[in-house]
Amino acid sequence: MANSPLTDKQRIFWSRFSKHLIQEGIKPESVRWYRIRAEQFIRAFPHQRLASLTPDDVSAYLLRLGESPNLRPWQYLQVVDAIQILYKLARTEWSETFDWDYWRASAKALEPQHATLAREYVPLTSAEFVRYVGDKRFAPLILSHQPVFEKLIAVMRTRNMSIRTEKSYMGWICRFIHHCDGQAPTSLGAAQVADFLQYLAVTRNVAVSTQNQALNALVFLFNKVLEQPLGDIGPFCRAKRPRRLPTVLSREEVRRMLGELTGVPWLVASLLYGTGMRLMECLRLRVQDVEFERSLIMVRSGKGNRGRRGGLAVRSPLDA
Structure with a gap:
């Protein structure tokens, strides 16, 4: 569109588009970006008129776009707003009942304080350090x-x-210094x-995983923070790994458990059972992370900050 001269009708349309954005409170310097988003949407459907597209076409476009790892939440919101204004101006009947808020919500990034994300570094005050660790003994x-x-x-x-x-690392380092x-x-x-x-293994009788976590925290402290590599720690008493048989629920037990749940808890439990995702990976899913056509789920920032794709069951695993 940008490469060919605009007709008078197109100029009038984009002028109305820009005015509508400003009326909605968009800064004039940002208007061109919304127009770019709108033009990209139109170009995604060559040889099709705007009014001929269906809600499913718009949803599919937003779903595909949401899979882009380079698209930030605020940019995704621009896309949704730009497309909605396009259809307001086109006065398409279904656009009035289309759930635009649903797609806006899917673009929300996690809050910086969310337990699954690292935050940008902001120096803490003394009091904030104490509250952050949550143990007054270490103040x-x-x-x-x-x-x-x-x-x-x-x-x-x-x-x-x-x-x-x-x-966790801060807690272990506090205990070590103490x-x-x-x-x-x-x-x-x-x-x-x-x-x-x-001391942890003999006196505190901690589990193997607990001792390993403490070791990882201290190795990180000396190697990465203090830049004083520990080298060979030498012999020390290892916590004993108890031999336990795992508890595995039968299908009937899982079916009864899921039958006691409703709404979001049921959805989360079903996804965990059917996909094998970790809890926080499941809680961080966004609608654009689910590819219904290909029966895939995109797990972003999983363990080790790595992404991966997993299968999405078309039917309940309990019915297999």
């Missing part, structure tokens, strides 16, 4: 070594690590780490 310790914790958060967030990992009588982490090393890990 004096955190305030005494605040620069270390500030750098820890900065390094983790620049690596886009999750908030849950961040809080175990070492509040000494500065820069004065500690492999011997103190081995002693702490042995």
Whole structure:
């Protein structure tokens, strides 16, 4: 459209389009971007008139566009708004009842404080550090070594690590420093780490996964934050891994459990059972992450911040 001269009718249409945007509160300097979004939509349906497109055509377009990893939520909102205004001006009957808000909601990004996302680094005050860790016992310790914790958060967030990992690592580092009588982490090393890990296994009787989590936190602290690689920690008592048989529900038990759920909890539980997704991966799904035609689900920012595709069952796995 931009490569060929506009007709008088087209000029009038785009002039009305721009005026409508400004009436809706869009800044004049942003109007051209909305027009670009609208033109891209029109070009996606060559040889078809705007009025001839159906709600399914618009939904399919928005669904495909939402799969683009390079499209940010605010850009997606521009697309939805631009298409809606196109149809307002075209006065298409179905556009009045089309669920535009549904597609706007699907573009919402998670809040920065969401537990599954790392946030941009913003230095915390002393009081905020204490509230952040959530354990008042560590308040004096955190305030005494605040620069270390500030750098820890900065390094983790620049690596886009999750908030849950961040809080977990901070908790273990607090416990480690507390175990070492509040000494500065820069004065500690492999011997103190081995002693702490042995204390967890022998005195606290923690599980293997708990001890490993503490080890990972301390290795990260020394290697990435303090830039004092631990090297060989040496021998220490490993937590024992208990041998347990997994509890597996039968199909009938799963059917009864799902039968007690309704609404969103039922949907989440069904998706978890049918796809094998992790809980937070399921809770972060957006409508554009589901490809109904191909029976696929796009998992974005999964474990290790990696995306992947998974199968979407056409029918309930319980009916197989």
